[in-house]
Amino acid sequence: LRKNTAILGKGNVGTAYGECLEPFHMNVMYFTRGDYLAECVRDADFVFNAISSLPENNGFLGREFYFDMMKTGARFLSVTSPKIYTVPALIEALGESKIRQAALDIGGGTVGDVNFITYKEVLGHPKIIATPQVAHYSDHTAKIGYDMMIDNIEARIKGEALHILV
16 A cells, blocks of 8 residues: 655755655655645645745744645654744544644754754644754754663663653
8 A cells, every 4th residue: 555745845855855765665755845735735745844944934824724634644744943834723623533643853943952842842742753954964963862762771770751752
């Protein structure tokens, strides 16, 4: 059974994600500027948001314009700024089971910022997996990720609560 994936944005990130899906024989459809969004997402089992974080895209994926267009039970993945999609609308759509799950790499703060307000808003949600903007792999983000891992290992050894849940 082939799954359908809609990739929003066909820049470097969206294209690379599409290439990663090739071995899984998924039906991939890209949304680019000028396309009709509803056509792209209505049959998608997975919707991957890679829309550029330019200011003119802020709020582009709101509830009435986007989440209601998605196939019921679809999964939403995003590696861009939460300013592109509306977090309260996403949480509402998850609560109504319109969207099954979300995986978010919360951008907009600094890399690995676990105190970024949007990251904290979604961290405990049972249908959301969130990371604090660590998808952008570089030596800098690798060091932050390693430091987070070491902090958690040390906390676990000491019997303390984990400091960072990723």
